[in-house]
Amino acid sequence: MSQQEEWKDVVPIPQDDGKNPVCPIAYTDEYREMTDYFRAVMASGEVSQRALKLSGRVIDANAAHYTAWVYRKKLVLDLGVDISEELAWVAEISGRHIKNYQLWHHREALLELLLDPKQVALEPQDQRMRNPDIRRELQFIDRVIDQDSKNFHAWSHRQWVVRAYGLWDQEMAFVDTQINQDVRNNSAWNQRYFALTRNQAADAFVLTKEAADAEIAYVIDKIKLAPNNESPWSYILGLLLRHAPAMLYEDLLPSINALASDKNGALAVVSTPFYWSALVDIYEKQAEVLDAEQRDAVKGLAREACESLAEQYDPVRAKYWKYRKQELTAQ
């Protein structure tokens, strides 16, 4: 850059490392030079096409350079950069930086500029889904999740898009596709809860009997595929404990008991710790509503399940199961 006519007027600012720095990075000459010039650009507050280009180079070399992202956003605004072009640029570099925080945050800020969530919310939902900018964003997320099915940032960003633009109606279909691809993808199971509850606060969401029945049926179906899969167990227990505890023993228990006595798959079900663990949670909840005599019997069943877990099915968690057993005794 020091040789380029374009940058002749800028005096680069070297990194202030001191005399004998700890953990100095052996930067490549290229990286050192571009960040020295970039520091100078930021220090003078320069707003220009060359500054925009330089910020892009710095970001692509070190996508965690949050200051460069912040400055780039300012440049995008001040220069009136076409937001769609900027989104395309982010998509272009994203393949190299999919574990990065800043990239997703930048996209969210850009989307808000492009499409005011408050305006979009006034449109009917099917119209929103046809909006080319929203479609493009969902396709972008799809591509990342295709490459890396549990990418934490992509799933979080998807939640942001769904929340911001109220795209609730279609979300369950996306979740289904993902769960069908990998029934163990817990990010997809988490998204199922998000979609079902429309991310309402835990105490505000009302789970109807019909919806809960449908979720139990869905989960049982997935448990049949692979009983030793923590995700569906964790999901249904979490959901019912929070929103319909009585359905644990009234509806879920008969369903899993049927699985455990089914002649084709019982062995796989009763040898997974998640089955026994579910029994502990269910019986413990059931005991709360029973009279003294029945309560003791049900608690006894729960304690037996804890013992089976500690000794046979889940010895690595023996300490935890002892604790649960102790709690069942003390209550």
Add this chain to the structure above:
Amino acid sequence: MSTIPPVFSYDYRYDDNECETETSTKQAEVEDSIGDIYLNYVDPSSLAQGGVIDDSKHKLLRSRHEQFIHDSIKGLSSGFAALDSSQPWFSFWCLNSLDILGCEINQQLRSRVLDRLSRLQSPSGGFCGGSGQLPHLAGSYAAILAIVLVGGEAAYQAIDRMGMYAWLMSMKRADGAFTMHLDGEVDVRGVYCVMVVASLLNIMTPELVKGSAEFIARCQTCEGGIGPYPGVEAHGGYTLCGLAALDILGKTDLLRLNRLARWMSARQLAFEGGFNGRTNKLVDGCYSYWMGGAFPILQKALRRARCEGYMYDRAALQRYVLACCQDRRTGGLRDKPGKSADLYHTMYCLLGLSLSQHYVGVEPSEQVSDTASVYSVPVRMMQWGAMPASLLVLGMRSNMVKPVHPVYSVPYTPLANFVKYFYALPPLAEQLV
């Protein structure tokens, strides 16, 4: 402590029920590589009875790790430009790892670290990730903890305490959370970094903490763990952040602790012994701290006594760290076999090792009930301590490392010195509500 010898058994491997998916394929690959390692520790004569693992041979390669850290202090390769905006972390990872290992940190190194960090302090308060960059909450967190480890009044005085407070307040949002930097992202990490920094510097105020505990509680998912933001999947790293911040605030009761305990205990993997960070994800040495450090805090939140023990298998975790996470060739510790060692995993594996060797806790009868007074903050902080009666060191006796604080992740002595200095200064408010 269990007296039953640990049995090496493929029965503990993940059963995919003959339904293969991406998750189970990756899981099987990791178990293969770990099984190869654990098999080396099985006494061949015991194979007929299932194979008893001989844990007496595990050795912490202290001098190799020390060398790895000193090599990093000398210089890092160009690939580390990816961490060019996380510079305070280098100092923290190195000093803390050395301290936990019990290595000497000489005066010259202390001054060099202090010089480095002072140059990263922003004139408007807070510490920056790199030269000429904006102040950042994670960078500030790492810088303050590194200064705790540097120790001494000159180091303490280098911190612009009131600048820090003003800057932290400028990162605060109406929902109780904080943005990581100007115009930055928002998540539970931010709350944790702020609570650690503010409690250490004695700059907690009702304005600073308002709504933060409630924000964290909203991040607890139906699975029981804590995610970064309401709605997002529960994750080991954010769980430690949320739980530790709530402990500082004296508000762990806002969580559904039973579900949290269930989810946390499910993170330990039966065959590997280490922790994963999310349901159906792979083991990673760094969760030895993110989860291993959360257990003592959970213990306190549930008011469980020392004699009841932690709710995870301490020996299995130590076996994973010692047998699978040490890079024997380069020194340093790592995520899992096949990965390279780095400073991040070195520190977090060592923290996990320490927290599983030493039982650290606060007995239920000693817990402070008035958590609203600012003066309770240092009392509650320094109540934590290692209880020798529950020491469990797997392998050679020389494997024992220093006890660390589960919330602040540093050894106790430098922490106590730091707190003593800053709590001799007048607080900004006496009550936090």
